[in-house]
Amino acid sequence: MSVRYGVVGCGAIAQRRHIPECVHNPNSTLVALCDPNAQRIDEISKAYGGVAKCYTDYAEMLKDPTVDAVVVSGPNSMHASQSIQALEAGKHVLCEKPMATTREDAKAMMAAAKKSGNYLMIALNQRLIPAHKRAKEIIDSGRLGKVLSFRTAFQHPGPESWSVDGGKSWFFQKGSAFMGVTGDLGVHKADLLRWLLGQEFVEVGGFISTLDKRDAAGKLIELDDNAFLKLKTDKGVLGSMILSWTNYGPEENYTIVFCEKGVLSIGTDPTYGVIVDYRNGEKELHKVGEIATNTRQVPSGVIDSFTECIRTSTPPSIDGREGYCSLDVILTAMDAGKEGRVMKILGC
Ligand SMILES: NC(=O)c1ccc[n+]([C@@H]2O[C@H](COP(=O)([O-])OP(=O)(O)OC[C@H]3O[C@@H](n4cnc5c(N)ncnc54)[C@H](O)[C@@H]3O)[C@@H](O)[C@H]2O)c1
Numbered sequence: 001m002s003v004r005y006g007v008v009g010c011g012a013i014a015q016r017r018h019i020p021e022c023v024h025n026p027n028s029t030l031v032a033l034c035d036p037n038a039q040r041i042d043e044i045s046k047a048y049g050g051v052a053k054c055y056t057d058y059a060e061m062l063k064d065p066t067v068d069a070v071v072v073s074g075p076n077s078m079h080a081s082q083s084i085q086a087l088e089a090g091k092h093v094l095c096e097k098p099m100a101t102t103r104e105d106a107k108a109m110m111a112a113a114k115k116s117g118n119y120l121m122i123a124l125n126q127r128l129i130p131a132h133k134r135a136k137e138i139i140d141s142g143r144l145g146k147v148l149s150f151r152t153a154f155q156h157p158g159p160e161s162w163s164v165d166g167g168k169s170w171f172f173q174k175g176s177a178f179m180g181v182t183g184d185l186g187v188h189k190a191d192l193l194r195w196l197l198g199q200e201f202v203e204v205g206g207f208i209s210t211l212d213k214r215d216a217a218g219k220l221i222e223l224d225d226n227a228f229l230k231l232k233t234d235k236g237v238l239g240s241m242i243l244s245w246t247n248y249g250p251e252e253n254y255t256i257v258f259c260e261k262g263v264l265s266i267g268t269d270p271t272y273g274v275i276v277d278y279r280n281g282e283k284e285l286h287k288v289g290e291i292a293t294n295t296r297q298v299p300s301g302v303i304d305s306f307t308e309c310i311r312t313s314t315p316p317s318i319d320g321r322e323g324y325c326s327l328d329v330i331l332t333a334m335d336a337g338k339e340g341r342v343m344k345i346l347g348c
Contacts, residue, residue, distance in 0.1 A: 003307045006032035006067035006091075008058055008082055009074025010041050011164040013096060013123075018071045021303035023048055028307045034061045035074070040164070058082060062089040069310060071303075072096060073123075075170035076177050080105035083120065087112040092119040094306045098187045098330065099323035101178035103347065106327055110320035121306045121316035122323030126192040128301035130289040131273030135257070135266050136196050138276060138284075145260030147197055147237050152255040154185040155244035158213055158225065167216035172223065180223030181245045182208055182337070183330055189241050191318075191326035192255065199233035200348045201329045206230055208337030212246045229333050230342070324348075 005022045007014050010033050022030045030048060033041040034055040041054040055061040062070070062085060069092040072082045080100040083093045093113070099122045100106040113120035126132055138144065163169035170176035177183070194200060206229035213225035229241040242252075254267035262278040269275055274286035309316045328347030336343040 001027075001311060003028045003092075003310045004031045004066050004068045005029065005071055005303075006034065006055075006061050006064065006069070007052075007071040007073060008034040008061065008086075009072065009078065009096075010035040010037075010044055011073070011169075012162050014071065014073045015044060015164070017300045018073055018094075018303055019044065019048070021299060021301075022071075022307075023051075025304055025307055027311055028303060031066045032061050032064055034058050058085070062086060062091065067091060069094065069306070076101055076179065076183065077170075077175060080109055083109050084112040087116040087118050087120065090116065090118065092121075092306070092310055094121045094123060094302065095323070096123045097191075097323070098179065098183045098327050099320065100327065101183075103324070103328060103331060106320070106324045110324065113320055119306070119309055119316055120320045121302075121309065122318050122320065122326075123300075123302045124188065124191040124318050124323065124326060125300040125302050126188050127195050127318060128305060131266050131286075132192060132196065134274045134286050134288045135255075135264055138264060138274070139196060139257065139259075140198075144257075144262050144264060144276065144278075147257055147259050149237060149258045150193060150197075150239035150256060151242075151258075152189050152193065152239065153242040153252045154189055155242060155247035155252040156185075157248050157251075158245035159184065160216075167214075172213070172215040172221045174222045177223055179330065179334065180210070180213075180221065180225055181243045182224050182227045182229075182334055184245075185243045186227060186229070186241065186333065187326050187330050189243070189255075190329040191322065193231075193239065193241075194326060194329070195322075196255070196257070197233060197235075197237060199235050199237060200325065201231050201345050202234045203232040203342055203344055204229055204329060204333045205336045205342030206241075206333060208334060224334075224337070227333070227337065229337075231329075321348075 070086040072095040159171035160167040273288040276284040325348040
């Protein structure tokens with residue numbers, strides 16, 4: 001059985017990852033594309049030999065009986081409503097991150113998935129990156145002892161060099177994006193750390209600001225472009241998270257975990273994706289493939305993973321609840337930044 005996908009929101013992430021990954025997987029087929037930009041989807045369909053039907057009306061695509069699963073990959077503000085509509089239409093849903101812009105919407109998505117009996121997976125792809133999988137194996141093996149603290153950073157020049165619509169895209173419009181860099185990059189890191197440590201965050205605080213990023217008209221954006229967060233987990237691990245859309249030099253995307261018996265570094269070396277420096281002086285170097293950056297895309301494994309879930313009737317591990325818990329960290333961080341105090345994370 002081949003899983004037949006329709007994609008709604010056919011911009012950068014769909015064109016660079018979901019669509020090619022769907023076409024290349026022998027167990028999945030691209031059957032439909034939907035986007036308000038008719039020319040864009042027509043060109044994509046042609047590039048793949050005209051295999052996909054093109055829709056500018058999402059409701060029409062959802063009526064298409066050849067679509068088994070929908071990839072929701074448009075602006076953040078559309079994720080919840082488009083996911084719920086697809087689930088209600090009997091489709092499985094792979095939704096981009098952040099899964100929603102409010103806790104209520106995220107809960108409604110989870111409820112719609114439960115009611116429909118269809119799968120909802122959130123494209124929190126950091127968990128599928130080989131370096132991160134290796135790091136988790138090492139932490140779970142216990143050879144580094146207890147985790148004490150971490151430092152993580154994700155800093156690039158901003159979404160205008162990534163989005164198919166450049167500086168005019170939804171990324172810089174508050175109504176469509178709702179969150180700036182904290183939602184865009186922070187949700188990846190919150191999810192990665194929750195999963196790596198196997199712990200939930202319980203407190204967050206920090207500085208969240210707009211320092212430099214301007215829209216296509218030259219106006220400072222109404223969304224955050226930098227965040228420095230401090231976090232605490234339910235087991236007392238302390239960490240810092242640095243997020244930026246204004247790093248105009250080489251991209252930073254690393255995570256360092258400080259443990260009782262040594263230090264685990266991910267993404268700090270161009271050759272060795274994971275390095276372990278033991279307290280006794282021993283060192284482990286792990287060559288485990290690259291971490292994707294905006295300019296250097298590597299397969300995400302997201303479509304492969306969701307396709308396997310559907311084919312084998314296995315619920316996705318990165319489900320609505322996981323998406324919700326990671327989103328909750330970020331929504332609380334945004335409130336904490338606004339109020340200038342540390343806040344408790346109540347969600348999970
Ligand atoms: N998982 C990841 O690593 C990752 C990376 C990049 C982006 N994303 C997420 O993917 C989503 C899309 O980001 P992108 O980088 O592809 O953006 P983009 O600006 O490149 O593309 C967005 C697309 O959505 C279309 N669109 C606009 N309004 C729409 C609507 N109402 N319905 C359907 N489509 C609509 C636009 O025409 C455009 O084709 C965002 O939620 C973003 O956070 C995830």
